Amino acid sequence: MKEEQRVCGDCGAVIEEHDDGATVDSNGWHCGDCAEETAEETVASLAGKYNDVSSKIKVLEKEKETLRAALVRRMGDEVEVTDGHYKVNRTVVFANRFDSTAFKKENAELAEKYTVKSSSERLTVELAF
Numbered sequence: 001m002k003e004e005q006r007v008c009g010d011c012g013a014v015i016e017e018h019d020d021g022a023t024v025d026s027n028g029w030h031c032g033d034c035a036e037e038t039a040e041e042t043v044a045s046l047a048g049k050y051n052d053v054s055s056k057i058k059v060l061e062k063e064k065e066t067l068r069a070a071l072v073r074r075m076g077d078e079v080e081v082t083d084g085h086y087k088v089n090r091t092v093v094f095a096n097r098f099d100s101t102a103f104k105k106e107n108a109e110l111a112e113k114y115t116v117k118s119s120s121e122r123l124t125v126e127l128a129f
């Protein structure tokens with residue numbers, strides 16, 4: 001009978017009996033390389049960095065909004081301003097949006113028939129205490 005093959009849950013590599021540093025935990029096997037990588041960065045370390053970057057993005061988004069408002073104010077009634085290396089354009093963009101709420105309300109059966117379920121993964125990182 002063939003022995004069950006050990007496969008790294010991270011990279012998919014087949015783990016040999018003598019693979020140095022291979023580990024096994026509740027998530028399964030990890031080859032030497034992946035186990036080392038996992039050991040370097042803990043979840044806490046990665047989560048901390050993740051939250052850090054998220055905060056910086058929020059601050060920068062706010063700064064961008066402030067600068068946008070200042071630019072629009074500075075342009076006054078002009079729709080195009082050229083200054084130095086920059087050309088700033090202001091245009092109104094129209095879009096046609098399908099009113100799915102109203103459609104569902106008035107055509108419940110049809111809406112149900114054409115509703116396709118999809119999934120995506122959401123990751124939330126917050127302080128545990």
Ligand SMILES: [Zn+2]
Binds near residue numbers: 010035
């Ligand atoms: Zn691996």
